[in-house]
Amino acid sequence: MSEHHEHEAHIDPVHPKSRPAAFLKQAESTVLFCIALVLTVLAVLLLFNSVSSLYIAVTGGQIRDQAIEILDSILLVMMTMEIVYTVTISIESHKLEAEPFLVVGSIAAIRRMLVITAESTKLESNPPAFFNTLIELGLLAGTIILIALSVYILRRSQTFVPPDAKE
Numbered sequence: 001m002s003e004h005h006e007h008e009a010h011i012d013p014v015h016p017k018s019r020p021a022a023f024l025k026q027a028e029s030t031v032l033f034c035i036a037l038v039l040t041v042l043a044v045l046l047l048f049n050s051v052s053s054l055y056i057a058v059t060g061g062q063i064r065d066q067a068i069e070i071l072d073s074i075l076l077v078m079m080t081m082e083i084v085y086t087v088t089i090s091i092e093s094h095k096l097e098a099e100p101f102l103v104v105g106s107i108a109a110i111r112r113m114l115v116i117t118a119e120s121t122k123l124e125s126n127p128p129a130f131f132n133t134l135i136e137l138g139l140l141a142g143t144i145i146l147i148a149l150s151v152y153i154l155r156r157s158q159t160f161v162p163p164d165a166k167e
Contacts, residue, residue, distance in 0.1 A: 029091050036087040043080040050074050068118035075111040079104050099154055106147045109140045116140075 050073040057066035086100035116133055123130040 025094065028094075032087050032091045036084050036091070039080050039084045039087070043077050043084065046073055046077045046080065050077065068114060072111055072115055075107055075114070079107045079111070082107065099151055102147050102151050102154070106144055106151075109144045109147070113137060113140045113144075 050070055053066060053073065054063075054070050057063045057070065082100055082104045086097065086104070089097050089100065116137055120130065120133050123133055
């Protein structure tokens with residue numbers, strides 16, 4: 001038998017019932033790849049826009065006025081790329097990882113806190129609105145703490161070795 005025929009003998013034909021599953025896995029990978037591609041293009045465009053805004057703010061002497069908007073935009077780029085990373089992991093492993101989503105959630109909460117903090121000075125003359133803003137900031141801070149705790153627990157659970165397995 002030639003090497004070619006021996007190699008063919010080791011390849012199992014695709015079972016008819018597994019063909020739809022194989023097709024759906026390929027379709028999932030294709031869709032996830034397209035999503036990652038679109039998100040990457042979006043992140044690059046947002047980054048370019050942020051750099052452009054930074055340049056305009058610096059040359060116009062308005063960096064203090066524009067800093068929060070630029071930071072907000074950069075954090076949006078970070079969130080977008082973290083989602084791309086999550087999609088990449090999903091394509092490679094065919095399973096959903098929780099930690100990258102938690103990171104995106106924490107970045108989103110921090111981003112919102114920065115925007116609220118920057119805009120809160122406008123609300124000082126309106127005590128009910130200012131109070132609501134403080135409540136939102138507190139809830140966001142609690143969310144960030146819970147997300148950080150979740151990431152910690154998730155990482156600890158992945159490295160945990162049960163007492164029975166040590167032997």
